[in-house]
Amino acid sequence: MNGKANSTIAIECLRYDPQADETPRYQTYEIPFTDEMSVLEGLQYIKDHLDGSLTFRWSCRMAICGSCGGMVNGVPRLSCETFLRDYYPEGLRLEPLTHFPIQRDLAVDQTDFLVKLRSIKPYIIPEAPKPVSEGTFLQTPQQLDEYYQYSQCINCLLCYAACPQYGLDREFTGPGALALLHRYNADSRDAGKAERMGLVNADEGVWGCTLVSYCSEVCPKGVDPARAVNQNKVESTKDYFMRFVAPRRNR
Amino acid sequence: MKTYMRTMNGWWRRNPFYLWYTLREWSAFFLTAYALVLLFGLARLAQGEAQYEAWRASLATPAAVVFHVAAMLIVLYHAWTWFKVMHKTLPFVRIAGHRVPDGAIFAAGIVSSLVLSLLLLWGLA
Numbered sequence: 001m002n003g004k005a006n007s008t009i010a011i012e013c014l015r016y017d018p019q020a021d022e023t024p025r026y027q028t029y030e031i032p033f034t035d036e037m038s039v040l041e042g043l044q045y046i047k048d049h050l051d052g053s054l055t056f057r058w059s060c061r062m063a064i065c066g067s068c069g070g071m072v073n074g075v076p077r078l079s080c081e082t083f084l085r086d087y088y089p090e091g092l093r094l095e096p097l098t099h100f101p102i103q104r105d106l107a108v109d110q111t112d113f114l115v116k117l118r119s120i121k122p123y124i125i126p127e128a129p130k131p132v133s134e135g136t137f138l139q140t141p142q143q144l145d146e147y148y149q150y151s152q153c154i155n156c157l158l159c160y161a162a163c164p165q166y167g168l169d170r171e172f173t174g175p176g177a178l179a180l181l182h183r184y185n186a187d188s189r190d191a192g193k194a195e196r197m198g199l200v201n202a203d204e205g206v207w208g209c210t211l212v213s214y215c216s217e218v219c220p221k222g223v224d225p226a227r228a229v230n231q232n233k234v235e236s237t238k239d240y241f242m243r244f245v246a247p248r249r250n251r
Numbered sequence: 252m253k254t255y256m257r258t259m260n261g262w263w264r265r266n267p268f269y270l271w272y273t274l275r276e277w278s279a280f281f282l283t284a285y286a287l288v289l290l291f292g293l294a295r296l297a298q299g300e301a302q303y304e305a306w307r308a309s310l311a312t313p314a315a316v317v318f319h320v321a322a323m324l325i326v327l328y329h330a331w332t333w334f335k336v337m338h339k340t341l342p343f344v345r346i347a348g349h350r351v352p353d354g355a356i357f358a359a360g361i362v363s364s365l366v367l368s369l370l371l372l373w374g375l376a
Contacts, residue, residue: 018253074265101254109254142348164269167259211336212272227339234342 009033009084010091011042013054016102024102026093027051033088039079040068043094043106056106063220066156070106071095076158076218097157099167113157116173120181120199125192143188150183150228152221159215159225165208172208173199175215175225182228185235197239206232271332278329281322334360 008030016024029046037045043056059065061080068079073092084092100108130137159175160166166174173181181200185193199205206229213226263273288310295306309315337360338353345351 016255018255021255024255024257098257101256103252103254109252142345145350146343164259164262167262210276211339212269213336213339214266214268214272216339217268224339226336230336230340231342233340 007033007089009042009088011039011046012091012093013043013046013106014093014095014102015054015105017053018104028091033084035083035085037084039072039077039082039084039092039094042084043079054106055104064154066154069097069156069158069161071098071161076161078156078158078220081220097161099161099163099170100157108157110157112170113155113160113174113176116177117155117180120173120177120184121192121196122180122184124184124187124190125195126189127191137189139188146188147183147186150179150186150223153180153183153223153225154221156220158218158220159223162212162214162218164212164214165210169204169208171204173202173204175209175229178206178209178232179223179225179228182232185232197236200232201236201239206230206236209233274325275329275332278325278332281325282329285319285322285326330364331361334364 010028010030012026012028014024015021015027029050031042031045031050033042038061040058040061043054043058047054047056056068056070056079058068058080060067063078063081066078069076070079071077072079072082072094073087074095076097079094094106096102096106096108100110100112103109126137153176155176157176159179163172163175166172178200181196184190185196201207209226209229211226211230216224216226219225263269292303292306292310295302310319334357338356341356343350344356
């Protein structure tokens with residue numbers, strides 16, 4: 001503590017009650033604040049002491065569950081690893097992740113992402129089934145390095161809130177799901193690439209990306225989704241021209 | 252379930268990052284305009300010396316100078332952003348098993364374009 005011990009900070013929250021409100025409104029809460037308080041702890045203080053009706057999602061409090069994403073002063077952030085001290089004394093404005101429909105207060109409807117996540121087949125599809133008796137799949141450090149950073153995704157959706165192309169056209173598969181698609185395609189144990197190329201090549205696939213690359217700026221896990229998407233523009237181009245030289249495998 | 256969807260109105264003004272991105276996209280128009288001026292000059296050169304000299308005189312007007320200074324600054328920004336994102340468009344580059352850092356790819360792009368530009372200027376001089 002550094003002399004701010006008895007001070008307070010103002011948190012302005014977007015409020016939306018689907019049963020009562022036609023449009024969202026804003027409500028400001030004045031909460032006691034200490035240097036080590038996260039934005040999430042600020043929200044929990046409001047919920048416990050000031051207004052039990054405030055709705056927001058959270059779980060792990062340590063940037064691994066991906067539940068507490070929101071807009072802090074218009075920037076997509078995980079509220080558990082964002083600290084109130086960085087907004088003192090001006091205060092801060094909290095809004096639900098942009099580009100998603102608001103269900104209530106700070107909670108958004110994630111259905112669109114979950115459907116897309118399932119569509120990219122986010123699991124290893126081996127060339128042939130391998131019984132446990134035959135041992136594990138072996139991988140060199142370099143083969144691991146090809147996909148490791150993309151496997152760090154926690155599905156927090158900050159990248160979708162950062163992506164104006166997703167906001168303008170919600171058909172776009174989007175940074176997170178495409179990065180996870182690449183995570184499996186780039187895995188040496190996986191042979192499902194041909195099944196996933198249709199999604200990469202589609203109008204709503206990688207070509208919907210214009211390399212704004214703000215997704216990679218806001219990613220809390222260093223995934224760099226813009227890189228995964230744009231590496232796949234090369235893959236998509238190769239896939240397109242290869243049809244003239246080699247017959248395609250069955251999808 | 253009833254939900255509320257916010258609009259995208261003025262999205263490019265919401266964040267400085269988007270503003271720089273919008274400028275990057277618009278910079279392509281200045282690049283095209285500059286290329287068209289140059290192409291027009293080439294066509295005038297094919298028509299003869301008098302036409303070519305007339306084209307050169309038209310470039311000496313204040314409006315043309317202002318356009319070219321603005322276009323150069325914007326094209327320099329365009330080139331900067333181009334190299335800044337270049338590593339994202341490449342598969343991982345490895346030398347002796349080690350991944351080449353993103354910063355090195357950016358620096359290699361900037362340095363090689365500077366060297367090539369200087370060689371070109373030296374060749375013209």
